Amino acid sequence: xxxxxxxxxxxxxxxxxxxxxxxxxxxxxxxxxxxxxxxxxxxxxxxxxxxxxxxxxxxxxxxxxxxxxxxxxxxxxxxxxxxxxxxxxxxxxxxxxxxxxxxxxxxxxxxxxxxxxxxxxxxxxxxxxxxxxxxxxxxxxxxxxxxxxxxxxxxxxxxxxxxxxxxxxxxxxxxxxxxxxxxxxxxxxxxxxxxxxxxxxxxxxxxxx
Amino acid sequence: xxxxxxxxxxxxxxxxxxxxxxxxxxxxxxxxxxxxxxxxxxxxxxxxxxxxxxxxxxxxxxxxxxxxxxxxxxxxxxxxxxxxxxxxxxxxxxxxxxxxxxxxxxxxxxxxxxxxxxxxxxxxxxxxxxxxxxxxxxxxxxxxxxxxxxxxxxxxxxxxxxxxxxxxxxxxxxxxxxxxxxxxxxxxxxxxxxxxxxxxxxxxxxxxxxxxxxxxxxxxxxxxxxxxxxxxxxxxxxxxxxxxxxxxxxxxxx
Numbered sequence: 001x002x003x004x005x006x007x008x009x010x011x012x013x014x015x016x017x018x019x020x021x022x023x024x025x026x027x028x029x030x031x032x033x034x035x036x037x038x039x040x041x042x043x044x045x046x047x048x049x050x051x052x053x054x055x056x057x058x059x060x061x062x063x064x065x066x067x068x069x070x071x072x073x074x075x076x077x078x079x080x081x082x083x084x085x086x087x088x089x090x091x092x093x094x095x096x097x098x099x100x101x102x103x104x105x106x107x108x109x110x111x112x113x114x115x116x117x118x119x120x121x122x123x124x125x126x127x128x129x130x131x132x133x134x135x136x137x138x139x140x141x142x143x144x145x146x147x148x149x150x151x152x153x154x155x156x157x158x159x160x161x162x163x164x165x166x167x168x169x170x171x172x173x174x175x176x177x178x179x180x181x182x183x184x185x186x187x188x189x190x191x192x193x194x195x196x197x198x199x200x201x202x203x204x205x206x207x208x209x
Numbered sequence: 210x211x212x213x214x215x216x217x218x219x220x221x222x223x224x225x226x227x228x229x230x231x232x233x234x235x236x237x238x239x240x241x242x243x244x245x246x247x248x249x250x251x252x253x254x255x256x257x258x259x260x261x262x263x264x265x266x267x268x269x270x271x272x273x274x275x276x277x278x279x280x281x282x283x284x285x286x287x288x289x290x291x292x293x294x295x296x297x298x299x300x301x302x303x304x305x306x307x308x309x310x311x312x313x314x315x316x317x318x319x320x321x322x323x324x325x326x327x328x329x330x331x332x333x334x335x336x337x338x339x340x341x342x343x344x345x346x347x348x349x350x351x352x353x354x355x356x357x358x359x360x361x362x363x364x365x366x367x368x369x370x371x372x373x374x375x376x377x378x379x380x381x382x383x384x385x386x387x388x389x390x391x392x393x394x395x396x397x398x399x400x401x402x403x404x405x406x407x408x409x410x411x412x413x414x415x416x417x418x419x420x421x422x423x424x425x426x427x428x429x430x431x432x433x434x435x436x437x438x439x440x441x442x443x444x445x446x447x448x449x450x451x452x453x454x455x456x457x458x459x460x461x462x463x
Binding site: 028029031032074075077078079107110131134135137138139141180181184185186187188 | 218247252266267269270272391393395418424427429430
């Protein structure tokens with residue numbers, strides 16, 4: 001797997017999908033793989049033609065989160081991969097938790113629901129909610145950590161002068177106070193990558209990439 | 210997670226922090242204080258393990274290296290870190306699965322104690338199941354040495370390397386106080402390989418972690434037979450469940 005491409009947000013949707021297919025087909029037993037491809041097909045239809053902040057295909061985010069989990073998190077099974085692919089569907093109102101449970105099982109629904117709970121529409125969580133996630137199971141924490149890691153990497157490619165760049169200082173404060181401790185408690189590779197990104201913004205500023 | 214409000218996780222009080230003793234990546238707590246279960250020490254969150262050690266990650270997120278470090282620490286502090294009554298109770302409950310299931314006489318049953326540590330659980334299993342032929346494995350060199358001194362047959366194993374046994378070598382595999390740690394999928398696949406098709410993998414786990422563990426087992430093809438809550442003395446509840454699973458679905462076994 002070309003980790004450098006994954007980290008630098010330069011791979012195309014086709015590249016990432018190809019890598020995900022290879023990962024799933026080589027790592028998991030055959031009885032479990034069709035559900036992953038069903039989830040993949042679902043978000044392919046859901047996010048078809050949709051862009052994230054008018055910059056990159058929306059689907060890149062869930063694909064990259066799933067692939068990073070597969071790459072860096074040895075406990076990632078097919079259910080966690082599916083949850084990564086679907087993690088934004090409840091928050092965005094595309095699926096109900098009951099529908100996820102019916103199609104993909106209780107464990108996937110639990111992971112997706114929990115992660116949605118820790119992300120409000122503004123992207124903020126109360127400190128009490130945040131304390132709860134620090135006590136959650138490894139799988140829930142890992143999904144949240146890699147989701148945020150991908151967000152932090154994505155900020156680098158936000159178009160110059162994009163209005164969202166003004167939010168980066170506030171987001172960085174969340175990274176320092178919430179996400180770095182969460183990553184430290186969950187996956188040291190994710191922690192190191194997130195710390196590297198955080199340091200980059202602190203050193204180089206955030207107005208331009 | 211219960212519906213009760215979660216207390217805010219705070220910085221460890223400075224009077225406690227001053228009395229912590231650093232031990233590798235861990236902090237040893239003072240003997241005379243029950244420290245908060247979870248607290249910030251500096252910028253990061255630390256999780257109390259039993260009453261005496263703060264870990265930089267909860268047990269289910271510890272790397273293999275840190276698990277070894279913790280196991281070695283437990284050997285150094287056996288009296289403090291190992292609650293022998295709980296151990297005996299859990300082993301007795303796990304042994305009951307064999308007593309209820311095994312069609313063969315106990316004598317000669319081939320049993321693996323996965324993550325045997327000091328060998329304490331192996332010795333208890335031998336008491337509970339007289340006549341079994343038990344072999345221990347552990348990734349800690351120190352633990353292997355310790356268990357061999359206790360007269361046990363023990364092999365040292367290495368993460369991501371095949372376990373040193375032929376296919377279907379064991380009738381039962383036990384993992385006592387192991388599965389709350391991060392046990393990789395490749396290791397679970399190995400356990401499945403060395404377990405006889407009619408055998409059982411039996412382990413205890415803290416209840417809060419059990420669903421993720423069951424999913425991992427399902428992922429490698431184990432069939433979950435039973436998940437049983439462990440009652441404490443006088444019918445009190447404990448935080449443990451005993452899980453029994455088979456390497457093949459029941460229909461497959463003749």
